[in-house]
Amino acid sequence: MIDLVWLIPAFPLLGFLTLICLGRSVREPISGWLATTAMAGSFLSTLIVFIGMLLEENENRQTVFTLFDWIPAGDFKVEIGFLADPLSITMCLFITGVGTLIHLYSIGYMHGDLDFNRFFTYLNLFAFSMLMLVLGDNLLLTFLGWEGVGACSYLLISFWFSDPANATAGKKAFITNRVGDWGFMVAMFLIFFNFGSLQYLEIFDILGSNQIAETTTTFIVLMLFVGAVGKSAQFPLYLWLPDAMAGPTPVSALIHAATMVTSGVYLLIRVNPIMVEASAWSTGLIAWVGAGTALFAASIAVAQTDIKKVLAYSTVSQLGYMILAVGCGAYTAAIFHMITHAFFKALLFLGAGSVIHGMDGEQDLRRYGGLRSLMPITAGTFIIGWLAIAGVPPFSGFWSKDEILAFAWDKNPLLWLVGIITALLTAFYMTRQVILTFFGKPRYLDAGDDAGDDAGDDAGDDAGDDAGDVQPHESPWTMTLPLIALAFLSVVGGLIQLPFSSSTKRLEHWLEPATFHNETHLHLSSSTLWVLALLTLAAVAIGIGIGISTYLKEKIDRQIFEKPILNNAWHFDSTVSKVMGGPGFKAFEAVAKFDKRVIDGAVDGTGQIVKKTAFILRRSQNGLVRTYALGVGIGAVGLLIWFLSRTTI
Amino acid sequence: METVVFLISATVILSGALGVIFSKNPVHSALFMVQTLFGVAVLFVLLEATFLAAIQVIVYAGAIVILFVFVITLLGIDRAEDLQVEPIFGQRPLAVVVGVSIFGVILTVLIAAVGGPTGVQEANTPIGDATDNTRILGEALFSTHVFSVELTALLLTVAVVGAVVLSTRPTKPLISTPEEYQNDALEEEPKEKGGE
Amino acid sequence: MIITTTWYLLLAAVLFSIGTTGLLVRRNPLIMFMCIELMLNAVNITFVSIGSHLNDLGGQLAVFFVLVVAAAEVVVGLALVVAIMRRRSRTNADDLKILGG
Numbered sequence: 001m002i003d004l005v006w007l008i009p010a011f012p013l014l015g016f017l018t019l020i021c022l023g024r025s026v027r028e029p030i031s032g033w034l035a036t037t038a039m040a041g042s043f044l045s046t047l048i049v050f051i052g053m054l055l056e057e058n059e060n061r062q063t064v065f066t067l068f069d070w071i072p073a074g075d076f077k078v079e080i081g082f083l084a085d086p087l088s089i090t091m092c093l094f095i096t097g098v099g100t101l102i103h104l105y106s107i108g109y110m111h112g113d114l115d116f117n118r119f120f121t122y123l124n125l126f127a128f129s130m131l132m133l134v135l136g137d138n139l140l141l142t143f144l145g146w147e148g149v150g151a152c153s154y155l156l157i158s159f160w161f162s163d164p165a166n167a168t169a170g171k172k173a174f175i176t177n178r179v180g181d182w183g184f185m186v187a188m189f190l191i192f193f194n195f196g197s198l199q200y201l202e203i204f205d206i207l208g209s210n211q212i213a214e215t216t217t218t219f220i221v222l223m224l225f226v227g228a229v230g231k232s233a234q235f236p237l238y239l240w241l242p243d244a245m246a247g248p249t250p251v252s253a254l255i256h257a258a259t260m261v262t263s264g265v266y267l268l269i270r271v272n273p274i275m276v277e278a279s280a281w282s283t284g285l286i287a288w289v290g291a292g293t294a295l296f297a298a299s300i301a302v303a304q305t306d307i308k309k310v311l312a313y314s315t316v317s318q319l320g321y322m323i324l325a326v327g328c329g330a331y332t333a334a335i336f337h338m339i340t341h342a343f344f345k346a347l348l349f350l351g352a353g354s355v356i357h358g359m360d361g362e363q364d365l366r367r368y369g370g371l372r373s374l375m376p377i378t379a380g381t382f383i384i385g386w387l388a389i390a391g392v393p394p395f396s397g398f399w400s401k402d403e404i405l406a407f408a409w410d411k412n413p414l415l416w417l418v419g420i421i422t423a424l425l426t427a428f429y430m431t432r433q434v435i436l437t438f439f440g441k442p443r444y445l446d447a448g449d450d451a452g453d454d455a456g457d458d459a460g461d462d463a464g465d466d467a468g469d470v471q472p473h474e475s476p477w478t479m480t481l482p483l484i485a486l487a488f489l490s491v492v493g494g495l496i497q498l499p500f501s502s503s504t505k506r507l508e509h510w511l512e513p514a515t516f517h518n519e520t521h522l523h524l525s526s527s528t529l530w531v532l533a534l535l536t537l538a539a540v541a542i543g544i545g546i547g548i549s550t551y552l553k554e555k556i557d558r559q560i561f562e563k564p565i566l567n568n569a570w571h572f573d574s575t576v577s578k579v580m581g582g583p584g585f586k587a588f589e590a591v592a593k594f595d596k597r598v599i600d601g602a603v604d605g606t607g608q609i610v611k612k613t614a615f616i617l618r619r620s621q622n623g624l625v626r627t628y629a630l631g632v633g634i635g636a637v638g639l640l641i642w643f644l645s646r647t648t649i
Numbered sequence: 650m651e652t653v654v655f656l657i658s659a660t661v662i663l664s665g666a667l668g669v670i671f672s673k674n675p676v677h678s679a680l681f682m683v684q685t686l687f688g689v690a691v692l693f694v695l696l697e698a699t700f701l702a703a704i705q706v707i708v709y710a711g712a713i714v715i716l717f718v719f720v721i722t723l724l725g726i727d728r729a730e731d732l733q734v735e736p737i738f739g740q741r742p743l744a745v746v747v748g749v750s751i752f753g754v755i756l757t758v759l760i761a762a763v764g765g766p767t768g769v770q771e772a773n774t775p776i777g778d779a780t781d782n783t784r785i786l787g788e789a790l791f792s793t794h795v796f797s798v799e800l801t802a803l804l805l806t807v808a809v810v811g812a813v814v815l816s817t818r819p820t821k822p823l824i825s826t827p828e829e830y831q832n833d834a835l836e837e838e839p840k841e842k843g844g845e
Numbered sequence: 846m847i848i849t850t851t852w853y854l855l856l857a858a859v860l861f862s863i864g865t866t867g868l869l870v871r872r873n874p875l876i877m878f879m880c881i882e883l884m885l886n887a888v889n890i891t892f893v894s895i896g897s898h899l900n901d902l903g904g905q906l907a908v909f910f911v912l913v914v915a916a917a918e919v920v921v922g923l924a925l926v927v928a929i930m931r932r933r934s935r936t937n938a939d940d941l942k943i944l945g946g
Contacts, residue, residue: 624945
């Protein structure tokens with residue numbers, strides 16, 4: 001049954017090709033259902049492979065299925081092959097599962113859009129690319145999927161490209177990702193140069209038998225980390241993720257919450273044997289970048305006014321947690337948090353989309369309020385998502401976050417401190433968001449108070465004029481059904497890895513063939529673990545408490561927290577724009593001039609030289625017989641002398 | 650005896666050759682050529698190639714030079730060309746260099762060769778004495794080399810036919826040379842076209 | 846002194862050089878042709894003398910064929926000269942430069 005693994009990416013590919021061929025000829029919901037069926041087929045295939053893998057023994061769970069030779073070029077041979085092992089199948093499970101739910105949701109969300117078919121074409125292409133990324137058995141296939149998801153991200157962010165701001169956001173995402181891709185490529189070159197192969201299993205074998213220099217592995221890990229920083233939106237390459245909210249909300253849910261942004265984390269975990277061989281300071285760097293990003297993004301999310309931007313910065317923050325876990329060597333914890341995050345972040349984004357849909361496009365938090373009675377299902381599921389992300393037990397977020405914090409404490413207590421402050425902030429800003437949206441008095445009926453203060457959001461800015469016409473309503477079943485499903489998963493998701501005893505740590509055992517026992521072992525006593533858990537709970541409670549008293553009970557002045565500098569993301573983005581736009585632009589212009597004059601000049605110059613030489617040589621062809629005869633004579637003399645010089649007398 | 654004959658015929662040959670290249674009048678060149686050819690024929694007799702000597706006189710001096718003279722008179726290219734001017738830059742010096750070098754190389758070879766020139770002796774058909782030369786030559790030609798003889802016959806046929814074809818006057822009007830390629834000497838051409 | 850084969854060969858060499866120089870210097874096409882004939886004669890002398898030296902009939906046979914081919918060549922060459930030079934008087938080889946680049 002495991003050999004059906006090729007079906008997993010085949011279904012979305014088939015869906016994509018069909019939708020491309022059909023183009024505009026099908027009417028609205030058909031393409032959506034077609035795409036959703038393709039994803040559902042992929043999910044079923046994943047389930048079948050998963051069950052097949054469960055039936056195998058632990059040692060036999062890692063198999064490679066080769067389809068054909070892709071690049072046979074002498075020493076460099078790359079095949080199209082699938083590595084079916086617990087790590088990749090786990091990723092496939094939640095990619096296809098959450099993906100199917102989001103496809104279903106999009107049928108309702110994108111209803112009435114003129115480009116309905118194009119949306120689902122891109123979504124299926126994205127699913128195919130992501131599955132290839134995860135299932136590839138060599139780095140080049142992973143890179144293929146990497147670039148594919150980057151391209152689809154660009155296509156989908158700038159989906160409504162007639163507004164130039166959306167197109168710019170798409171370009172920003174692509175270009176920032178490209179910086180990360182450079183790191184990935186350098187790492188690939190190094191790996192091929194040192195190991196002679198790009199296949200994961202071959203690389204791991206060579207690592208086991210040979211001694212590769214530590215500087216080499218460190219550099220490879222750092223370059224791969226650059227790629228991960230780009231794709232998983234860590235500091236300083238996180239800039240694209242908040243701007244990516246210009247795309248439709250299902251895109252934000254699928255790509256920028258559940259799947260694409262996790263590929264950086266996946267890559268690092270996949271090459272964990274190389275990470276083990278790298279020096280300790282590099283993994284420490286990874287952990288600190290993750291932790292720093294988490295705190296940085298959480299602080300910004302506190303002051304955001306757009307419902308989607310809060311969630312965007314929250315994603316950056318949670319990804320920081322995952323990177324922190326990878327840096328501490330806690331691969332299972334990272335995957336665990338990835339899975340639970342996929343559930344509750346997708347839920348939150350879809351819920352936000354439902355709210356936006358119900359409010360006819362209004363995205364400003366200040367214009368919401370009191371919506372829970374008008375959108376009960378959305379509100380209920382959103383609240384479940386809020387509890388999960390804040391880290392309230394027994395919801396899934398608590399278990400995964402706590403495990404990461406435990407590993408952080410083990411590595412460096414300072415890392416734990418950063419993590420716990422971030423947890424507090426997370427609880428705070430999510431509480432703020434929930435209260436501003438669903439509780440309190442309805443502010444959308446007020447006429448145009450702060451219509452001029454919008455900090456850069458898009459649709460629905462003319463709500464100031466017809467504020468009284470907005471009638472919030474619940475969304476159709478295609479949108480609420482996925483919400484309910486994801487809410488259920490957010491509740492029970494913690495069951496796969498409960499830290500109580502070895503038998504409940506199911507995820508850890510399951511992932512063993514992929515982590516090769518490279519994980520850091522926790523040397524903490526159980527009492528330490530209990531204390532850490534209680535401290536986390538305390539932080540969460542404090543965060544929620546402050547949130548409620550600021551926004552619901554209005555006892556604390558909210559202006560203490562909503563500082564403009566936080567709203568402007570510590571001016572980092574604008575500084576980057578100024579640097580790149582000012583001196584950076586001049587530098588790039590200089591490079592472009594160099595390219596034009598020197599490099600193009602060399603190429604053109606070669607042509608010019610040939611032309612001029614030909615012009616000079618042309619004079620020897622003067623059409624006179626006697627000149628030619630002279631040439632023959634000189635040649636004959638030359639030959640005679642040459643023959644003479646070769647004889648021995 | 651042989652030495653004297655050789656020296657005389659050598660003088661005849663070389664003076665004739667120099668006369669060919671230095672004469673202004675083409676008819677004079679033709680006559681000097683006849684002189685050279687006769688000298689070569691004497692040399693052949695000296696080398697006991699009597700048949701070839703006869704053929705040399707009959708074919709070369711008797712037929713080929715006559716052809717030359719006919720063409721000279723037909724075309725009227727008997728006007729002297731100006732030997733003082735050399736339009737192509739560097740042609741004369743280089744020509745002298747080429748000539749001298751060829752002679753120099755051969756001279757070097759001959760001087761450096763110890764014991765005179767040698768050669769690889771293959772299928773050895775010995776030369777008989779002078780009186781027998783025709784018979785031996787005939788035997789060799791028509792037994793071992795009969796194929797080549799037939800081919801030369803074919804060649805001569807082709808040459809004759811070609812000559813006839815090339816010299817016929819065109820019945821249809823010819824395409825005239827494009828403007829930019831007509832030079833001074835062809836000024837009368839457009840008028841001549843129809844009248845020939 | 847005894848006339849050895851070397852002398853004949855030297856004579857042939859001188860004749861050949863004179864022919865080459867004449868070919869390159871003269872402009873009249875017929876005289877150029879005659880210089881070619883001089884070169885061919887030099888080659889003939891070489892053949893016969895080497896044949897005599899080696900006591901081999903091959904030299905004379907070669908001369909036979911060279912003679913035949915030279916005759917054919919003169920026939921065709923002169924026909925060409927006639928065909929080209931017929932309508933132009935007072936031209937020489939330097940005026941035929943239509944094929945110049």
